[in-house]
Amino acid sequence: MPVVHHSTPPYSLSVPENGRAPLVSIENLAFSYHDGFPALRDISLTIEKGEKVALVGPNGAGKSTLMLHLNGLLGGEEAPVRISGLPMTRENLPLIRARVGLVFQNPDDQLFSPTVFDDVAFGPLYMGYDEEEVHRRAAQALEQVGMAGFEQRLSHHLSVGQKKRVAIATVLSMDPNILVLDEPTSALDPRGRRALIELLQSLPLTMLVSSHDMRLVRELFPRMIILDEGRIVADGATKELLADAVLLDAHGLETA
C-alpha cells in the first residue's frame, strides 16, 4: 500500500494554533451521565503538539466519554477542557472541531452521507473551501487511508475495516491538529490492522488513540495513560508502564 506523506496545502490557510498553550489541556474534569452514573472523576491531563498518546483501560473505564469531551460533544460550556487554549464556549466549538479530528469507535456513527466521497468531502465543504480544494483534500485523504477509488461506493455497503478507514479519511480531509481515535483496530483483520499501523506511523499529527491492542500501543505510542473507573491511574512512558505487570493486571490490561 503506497504511503503518501502529508504535504502542506497550497493554501496559506491552515488551522491556526496558539503557540504557547498546550494542544489539549484538561483540569479536574468530572462527568456523570443523565442516569447519574459517574463516568469521569477528576481527570487532569495535558497533551502538547507532536505527542502521540495511547489511552488504555478496561471497558467502561470512560475512554470514549473522555474523547467525546475533546470536541465538545459531551460536557457543557463549563467543562474544564481547553483546545489550544480555547475554552468550550458555543462560539469556540466550530473552531475547536476544526482542530480536533475525532473518529468514533463505531464507523456507522461517523458516516452519514450517501457516498464515500460525500462523507470525506463534508468537513472541508462545511469549512468553506472551494470545490477544487475540497476535491484535492478528499482525494489525498482517501489515498492516505488506502481507499482511493471508493469515492462513489455507498458507505453502508462497505466492510467494517473499509468503513473504519473511510471514517479516518473523513477527518483527515479536515487537516486537524490532533487526531483522536477511539479503538481504531478493533474489528480489523490482521491486514487491516497492519495497514492502519502504517497509516498512523506516516502521519505527523498529534494523536490520542484509545486501544486494547497493547502491541499497537508499544509500537506507536511513546506515552500511555491508563484509565480505570473514570480516574487516571497512570500517565507516563509506555515502556516503563508496560514493564509494570502488577499495575497492568490490576486494571484489566495485558502486557504486549
Add this chain to the structure above:
Amino acid sequence: MHFNTFDHYQEHSTWVHRLDPRVKVLLTAGFIVSMALLPDGAWLAYALSWGLVMGLALAAGIEPWFVIKRSLLILPFLLAAVTVVFTLPGRILWQGPWGLTVSDAGLVRFLSIVLRSWISVQMAILLTATTRFPDVLHALRHLYVPAILVSILSFMYRYLFVLVDEASRLMRARAARSARLPGLKSGRSLWWRASVAGNMVGQLFSRSLERSEDVYRAMLARGYQGELLTMNPHHMTSFDWQVLVLTGLAIVLLQVSGRIL
C-alpha cells in the same frame, strides 16, 4: 444514549394501576367515542368529562399537570379544524378579506372540537401513564384487534427508540465535523445544509429498512410464526367488573347530560 420521551408509564401501585388492562383500554375507547358524540357547545358536559379524567388521574397518583403538559403536544394538529370557523353558516361576527366570514356557530364548533379532542387525548395519556405498553397491546389482542395490527404497534414502539437513537447519532456525527476556520465563511449555503439533512433522512430510512430485514431473519431463526406470545395473563376480578360498569355508567351519564342540559 437513551430516550425516555415516549414512555409515559409511571410506576405507582394505586387501584387504577392494578385494574385489568382490558378494562382500562375499553373505558378509554368508550370515553373517546362518547366525547366524539357529544354535541357542540355542551360546555357543562365537557367540564364534567374533564373532571372525570382529572379525578381518575388523582386517584392514580398522576399529577394533573403532567397529563395536561403532555396533551399540549396535539394542539397544533387541531388547527386542521380551523376551517369550520369560516365555513359554517351562522350569525356573522367578522367579515374578512377574500370573502372570509367568521360565524358564531363556526366558532362554537371549533372550540367544541378542540376541547373534545384535548380531553380525549388526556384520557389516552392517563391510560399510558397507568398501564405498561406491552399490557395495552396484550389487552388490544384480547379485545379482538387483529394480530398483525398489534404486532405493527409493538414493533413501532420498540423501534421508535432505536430510530431516535440512530438519528441522534447521525446528528452527532455531523456536529463533530461542522467546523469553522477563522477567516473562512463556514456552513456554505442553507440549500447545501438542507440537502445534507435530506440525505441524512434518506440514510436513516435505508438503514432502518436493512435493519428490519435483519431483525425479521433473527425472529425467524427463533421460530417466529406470526404471533408474539407473552406470559403475562390478564384476569378479571370482581373489582374490575365493578369499575367497568360504574365508569361505563358515568360515561353514559356524561353523554346524556350533554344532550339534555
